[in-house]
Amino acid sequence: MNNLQSGQTATVVGAGIAGLSAALLLRQKGVEVEIIDSSHEIGGLLAPIVHDGLELDRGSHRVHPEAHPLLLELTKEANWKPRPRSGTLILGGKKLSYPLNPLRFVSGLGARTSIDMGLGWLRRPNTLRRALTWERDRHQIFDDQGFEHFVVRRVGQAAYDRFYQPYARKVWGIEPSELSQTIAKQRVSTSNPLSSILRRSAKNFLYPEKGMTELIDLLHSKLKKIGTKFTLGQRYDADAISSGPIFYTGHLNHLIPTAKLTHRGLYLIHLTVSKDVLDETDTWYTPESDYWFGRVSQPAAFSKSLCRPSERVICVEIPEGQWGKKQDFVKRSDELMRQLTEAGILRRHVSPISIQQNFLPRVYPMYVRNWIHEHKETLAKVAERGEIFPCGRQGLFLHCNMDHAVETAAAAVDHWVDGGNSKTWVTQCQEFSNFRVRD
Secondary structure (H helix, E strand, O other): OOOOOOOOEEEEEOOOHHHHHHHHHHHHOOOEEEEEEOOOOOOHHHOOEEEOOEEEOOOOOOEOOOOOHHHHHHOOOOOEEEEEOOEEEEEOOEEEEEOOOHHHHHHHHOHHHHHHHHHHHHOOOOHHHHHHOHHHHHOOOOOOOOHHHHHHHHHOHHHHHHHHHHHHHHHHOOOHHHEOHHHOOOOHHHHOHHHHOOOOOOOEEEEEOOOOHHHHHHHHHHHHHOOOEEEEOOOOOOOOOOOOOEEEOOOHHHHOOOOOOOEEEEEEEEEEEEHHHOOOOOEEEOOOOOOOOOEEEOHHHHOHHHOEOOEEEEEEEEEOOOOOOOOOOOOOHHHHHHHHHHOOOOOOOOOOOEEEEEEEEEEEEOOEOOHHHHHHHHHHHHHHOOOEEEOHHHHOOOOOOHHHHHHHHHHHHHHHHOOOOHHHHHHHHHHHHHOOOOO
16 A cells, blocks of 8 residues: 655655665655755765775675665666675684685684584583574573573583674673673674584675765765755754654664663774785684774775775774773874784784774664663654654664665655554564674
């Protein structure tokens, strides 16, 4: 059933990938749209960071072949290029090519460590059954055992101590026992190499020739061409009365300030070095606690347009975790470069040609134990405010990929077009908390 009438209008809050996609889908259905964003620039987490004249991503963004097809469909004019994956996992001072296979994993860890981890897993009661029901069990909301308890019972103490625990502390900065079990395997590739060797990982990824900013520019151009109104630099008034539906991709706490739903942020350090100190790796993963960073990426390995002839940029991602806000890692660049060299990311110790830091305040949702109850109550309060349809990563308090964000926006638009209201929407969108982050 189509609920549309001639002359209908809608408001989209947020000009990131989810908001722009929702606006374009609405315009395709003949709905007049105004897009509001508190920032003076569009793009959200896909807005570029300019470093040495290059428009670079805010971290490692890419699209996997198994991604939801709507993202590629809406941006089909972008020059998407398939790129072979060339990752490196750094464990115990060893560099393992990523994605992993069992032989590389064992050879990298060493026989003794591998045996200890295998025995730790086998000695757990009902380990096989628990491993097979991992995905189902981690979504149970009535008995949230906590991240630590959930993982140890399924993979053993040795694997937990080696992979899961240091990564959880690095990203969230609290005791893993306080985290929800729903976090388990959400970032499977960086937190748990054990799982990646048992899954079929894609050997390629897709990437726009000019970087992710090309997607934002393309959607913005399409919307401007068909007369979409943009109001930038203005914060959405959550108490304002609207004459049409609101597709909300802003921060959920702005709608319900009393919600106990918080985030951890991410420090991004872009630094330029000479080309000869790097290999052709696209992304390095460092789940262990030896290093400040959890992931380092090399934009030139994603697209040749993101480099200069004799220089290369790397993006170092340091989770807020135990650091808190207002840290200045540029002042600690000597130690940062030492760690990059010790990890084998840099072939030799050098000083950066240039370096800059940016802090992204809301990247990792704080999924503490029993968070899902607070989440449901918050969405219910949103529905009571009127015809508001939260969607996207921030609007739904999700830890997800960009294609997931677009998927939620499309589902919200379809729900409204088919006559659904905000109360039925917030019930339907609970399923999106099952998204798994792909890396």
